[in-house]
Amino acid sequence: xxxxxxxxxxxxxxxxxxxxxxxxxxxxxxxxxxxxxxxxxxxxxxxxxxxxxxxxxxxxxxxxxxxxxxxxxxxxxxxxxxxxxxxxxxxxxxxxxxxxxxxxxxxxxxxxxxxxxxxxxxxxxxxxxxxxxxxxxxxxxxxxxxxxxxxxxxxxxxxxxxxxxxxxxxxxxxxxxxxxxxxxxxxxxxxxxxxxxxxxxxxxxxxxxxxxxxxxxxxxxx
Amino acid sequence: xxxxxxxxxxxxxxxxxxxxxxxxxxxxxxxxxxxxxxxxxxxxxxxxxxxxxxxxxxxxxxxxxxxxxxxxxxxxxxxxxxxxxxxxxxxxxxxxxxxxxxxxxxxxxxxxxxxxxxxxxxxxxxxxxxxxxxxxxxxxxxxxxxxxxxxxxxxxxxxxxxxxxxxxxxxxxxxxxxxxxxxxxxxxxxxxxxxxxxxxxxxxxxxxxxxxxxxxxxxxxxxxxxxxxxxxxxxxxxxxxxxxxxxxxxxxxxxxxxxxxxxxxxxxxxxxxxxxxxxxxxxxxxxxxxxxxxxxxxxxxxxxxxxxxxxxxxxxxxxxxxxxxxxxxxxxxxxxxxxxxxxxxxxxxxxxxxxxxxxxxxxxxxxxxxxxxxxxxxxxxxxxxxxxxxxxxxxxxxxxxxxxxxxxxxxxxxxxxxxxxxxxxxxxxxxx
Ligand SMILES: Nc1ncnc2c1ncn2[C@@H]1O[C@H](COP(=O)(O)OP(=O)(O)OP(=O)(O)O)[C@@H](O)[C@H]1O
Ligand SMILES: [Mg+2]
Numbered sequence: 001x002x003x004x005x006x007x008x009x010x011x012x013x014x015x016x017x018x019x020x021x022x023x024x025x026x027x028x029x030x031x032x033x034x035x036x037x038x039x040x041x042x043x044x045x046x047x048x049x050x051x052x053x054x055x056x057x058x059x060x061x062x063x064x065x066x067x068x069x070x071x072x073x074x075x076x077x078x079x080x081x082x083x084x085x086x087x088x089x090x091x092x093x094x095x096x097x098x099x100x101x102x103x104x105x106x107x108x109x110x111x112x113x114x115x116x117x118x119x120x121x122x123x124x125x126x127x128x129x130x131x132x133x134x135x136x137x138x139x140x141x142x143x144x145x146x147x148x149x150x151x152x153x154x155x156x157x158x159x160x161x162x163x164x165x166x167x168x169x170x171x172x173x174x175x176x177x178x179x180x181x182x183x184x185x186x187x188x189x190x191x192x193x194x195x196x197x198x199x200x201x202x203x204x205x206x207x208x209x210x211x212x213x214x215x216x217x218x219x220x221x222x
Numbered sequence: 223x224x225x226x227x228x229x230x231x232x233x234x235x236x237x238x239x240x241x242x243x244x245x246x247x248x249x250x251x252x253x254x255x256x257x258x259x260x261x262x263x264x265x266x267x268x269x270x271x272x273x274x275x276x277x278x279x280x281x282x283x284x285x286x287x288x289x290x291x292x293x294x295x296x297x298x299x300x301x302x303x304x305x306x307x308x309x310x311x312x313x314x315x316x317x318x319x320x321x322x323x324x325x326x327x328x329x330x331x332x333x334x335x336x337x338x339x340x341x342x343x344x345x346x347x348x349x350x351x352x353x354x355x356x357x358x359x360x361x362x363x364x365x366x367x368x369x370x371x372x373x374x375x376x377x378x379x380x381x382x383x384x385x386x387x388x389x390x391x392x393x394x395x396x397x398x399x400x401x402x403x404x405x406x407x408x409x410x411x412x413x414x415x416x417x418x419x420x421x422x423x424x425x426x427x428x429x430x431x432x433x434x435x436x437x438x439x440x441x442x443x444x445x446x447x448x449x450x451x452x453x454x455x456x457x458x459x460x461x462x463x464x465x466x467x468x469x470x471x472x473x474x475x476x477x478x479x480x481x482x483x484x485x486x487x488x489x490x491x492x493x494x495x496x497x498x499x500x501x502x503x504x505x506x507x508x509x510x511x512x513x514x515x516x517x518x519x520x521x522x523x524x525x526x527x528x529x530x531x532x533x534x535x536x537x538x539x540x541x542x543x544x545x546x547x548x549x550x551x552x553x554x555x556x557x558x559x560x561x562x563x564x565x566x567x568x569x570x571x572x573x574x575x576x577x578x579x580x581x582x583x584x585x586x587x588x589x590x591x592x593x594x595x596x597x598x599x600x601x602x603x604x605x606x607x608x609x610x611x612x613x614x615x616x617x618x619x620x621x622x623x624x625x626x627x628x629x630x631x632x633x634x635x636x637x638x639x640x641x642x643x644x645x646x647x648x649x650x651x652x653x654x
Contacts, residue, residue: 054567054647075228075571082569093564093651097252107568112238158569 001030002051002162002193007060007070009046009216020046021057022216028195030161033188035204036197038213044197045166047213051195052085052164053077065161082110086155088165092147094139100126100150101135107158125153129183145176152183162193169203181206225643228573229580239581246582250589257586260550263543264590264630265597268623271536272598272615277605278532280613282525289521292439292514293369295486297493299324299479299500300510303472315460318508319474324500328481332495334488335481339365341440342453343477344461348446349414350402357398357446359415361453367393367426369480370441377409377424384449392420393447395428413446418456420448440480489515540626543590544634551583551638562642563650572643579642583635584628591627595620 009021020043028034036044049055050062053069056077062070069080086107087093094103104122105113113121126132129149139147148168155163165184169177177200185206188194196207204210212219250257292298301319322340329338342361347354360366367379375396384391392413399408399422412419428443460473483492493513500509555562562575602613 049648052567054651075225075573078566078569078571080569081567085569087567089651093560093567095561095564097249097561106565109241110565110569110574112235114237115241154568 001028001065002195003027003063004050004057005061005063007050007057007062009043009050009055010058019216021050024060024216024218026211026218026221028193030193031188031191033184033194033206033208034196035207035210036195036213037199037201037204037210038219042213043216044213046216048164048166048195048197051162052087053080082107082158084161086158086160086163088148088151088155088163088168090167090170092139092144092151092171094147094150094154096139098138099135100131100137100139100142103139103150104153104157106154111158121157122153125156126150128156129153143176144172145179148172148176148180149183152180152187156187160192162195163187165194165196167197167199169198169200174202177203225571225573225576228571229576231573242577242581243585246578246585249582250586256550257589260547261586261590261593263546264540264587264627265543265594267536267539267543268591268594268627269597269601270539271532272595272619272623273601273605274532274535275529275619276598276602276613276615277611278525278528279616279619280602280606280611282521282528283614284612285521286518286525288439289514289518292512292517293480293482294515294518295483295489296369296514297481297483297489297496298440298512298514299481299496300512301474301477302508302510315471315473317473318506320476320479320500320509321503322475324503325476325479327499327503328479328496331499332492334484334492334495336484337365337369337482339363339369339480339482340450340476341366341478341480342450342457342459342475344453344457346415346457348398348402350411353402355398355401356444357415358442358444359453359457360441360445360447361450361457362447363450366440366447366480369482372441373427375425375427377422379424379426380447380449385451388451388455389449390418390420390452391423391448393424393426394422395441395443395445396425397428397443398446399425415446416456420446440478486515489513536626540630544587544630547583547587547590547630548634548638551579551635552641554582555579555638555642558642559645559650559653562645563647563653566645566647567651575643576636576639579639580632580635583638584631587627587631587634588624591624591630594627595623598623 003026005025007021007024008019011018011020024047036047038044046055050057053064056072057070060070061068064080065084069077072080095106098106101119101122104125105118108118108121123132123135126135129152131146131149131153134142134146139150142150163184169180172180181203184194184196194207196203198204210222212221299320303316303318325338325340329335339362344359344361346357346359348357362380363385364380364382377393380391380393383389394402402413403411403422408425409422411422413422459475460471462469462471481492481496483489490513493511497511500511565575599615602615605611606613
């Protein structure tokens with residue numbers, strides 16, 4: 001379903017080469033729930049960005065939904081993100097000028113949905129994250145946990161196969177973090193493939209598999 | 223290339239486009255003051271262009287319509303006293319000007335001349351009962367009323383029969399008639415000029431005479447038209463003008479001769495032929511040839527020059543306005559880097575980001591353009607009210623301004639939009 005074969009990501013910093021990913025091969029099967037762990041600078045975010053088609057590997061192949069996406073053009077990568085992927089970020093990344101509803105509708109807007117369909121879907125998603133009463137609010141009027149729930153609703157709008165989250169609980173207290181992880185657990189039950197980067201063992205324990213990174217390669221899997 | 227195709231696709235999808243426009247308006251309304259200030263350059267650029275064009279067009283339209291009143295197919299000849307005659311005190315009578323023979327020669331020998339209308343102009347007091355008024359007696363032929371078109375208010379014009387019988391009849395202008403015959407029924411009245419009475423047979427609409435493009439219009443407000451034959455018989459060719467003790471005598475056969483040319487394209491060659499002929503018979507140059515058509519062309523050329531100058535000013539002010547908009551849009555792109563990253567991560571294509579920012583800029587500049595048109599429509603009204611100058615806001619100026627405003631939006635919006643689209647989504651997402 002999602003597989004990497006000998007993927008490398010090398011940044012050229014002046015005369016020095018930074019090997020952010022140094023030969024990563026792994027397969028994430030459909031519907032699995034993974035936590036990606038490892039010390040700071042070990043390449044977790046780099047890996048997630050590659051998996052999220054925000055970046056292209058320097059070498060190696062990345063197969064997503066049966067298609068080699070490792071060397072696609074920018075527009076094609078956008079299309080794949082729009083169709084297959086949903087992102088949740090540590091800092092929520094909601095657009096502050098837009099209301100909760102408009103934020104949730106964003107992927108639908110780019111998919112070309114009609115306004116009425118968008119609205120109906122946004123309400124449905126807001127109910128799923130228990131924020132139906134906040135649709136008209138702006139992100140600044142919500143708590144961190146509520147904002148992250150909006151972000152999850154937005155990530156779900158296009159009904160993606162894979163959900164990628166980079167430290168989604170990093171800015172939240174542990175109780176709120178648990179609530180968020182509960183939501184991911186439900187999505188897992190719905191059959192989504194979920195990949196979460198985290199430092200915390202407690203968060204990682206929600207996942208079925210844990211992938212430990214070190215210096216750009218896979219240290220171990222458990 | 224793909225980006226361009228994507229952009230065209232995006233812009234031509236009507237429902238998506240209108241939504242993007244609405245979104246653009248909404249975003250701009252979030253910063254009302256900033257958007258307004260940003261627009262100001264375009265507002266004043268467009269406003270001043272339209273206002274200046276309105277004043278310029280108004281002035282030139284007036285000049286052109288005045289010249290047109292002279293008749294673009296006409297050539298107007300005037301008798302003028304030559305300089306040497308005027309200065310010599312000893313000359314007791316100056317003899318100058320166009321002659322009856324000139325008229326015949328022009329009519330008979332130049333094939334492109336359709337007809338000629340001679341006129342003797344005699345300033346003279348007229349009397350009705352106790353009222354007096356200085357009129358300009360115009361001895362002319364019936365063709366006058368065809369060449370110098372004036373609406374007939376009552377009665378009839380001069381006719382060929384009047385000319386043949388040297389009838390003592392006259393056609394007054396409305397204004398002269400009012401002054402002279404205020405309370406009495408106008409037609410059939412008799413006015414006294416010198417020793418003779420003239421029956422009023424018709425009244426025509428009076429229009430302020432004056433000059434058009436430096437040429438005296440053939441008719442004036444205080445005209446009284448009588449048959450040329452009558453004028454020759456009653457007044458002769460000698461005009462005596464008394465002023466402040468001195469007496470000025472002049473002998474002039476025709477004061478004015480309007481020549482109508484058969485076709486518009488023959489006007490200039492005919493004028494040249496007339497000039498050539500007159501030069502032969504009038505070595506003193508005691509005549510003047512005016513060609514309204516040439517003046518019209520000149521006025522049009524002046525208008526074109528004026529428009530080019532205006533166009534340049536417009537161009538510069540819109541350029542300044544455009545740079546202002548670009549400046550703000552660049553700042554806006556930086557400010558919204560994070561938003562761009564989010565949209566890209568969600569799956570927005572580069573072309574869609576370009577479209578979003580471009581539409582915002584176009585909305586901004588078009589709104590500026592529309593406000594500018596409003597400003598440009600009001601200023602001429604104010605000028606007209608206070609300065610009494612005629613103004614016309616030309617339709618093309620409005621269409622052009624709108625077009626240019628959109629153009630400015632595209633021109634100055636494309637660079638910030640491309641900058642936005644070129645951002646690496648990962649970098650943009652990390653932007654603080
Ligand atoms: N754009 C870049 N240019 C140069 N080097 C980079 C770039 N992005 C990441 N790196 C380097 O790649 C390595 C891996 O970075 P990455 O962000 O993936 O770490 P991480 O595991 O997510 O760390 P953290 O837990 O602190 O978020 C680091 O050494 C980093 O300096
Ligand atoms: Mg990281």
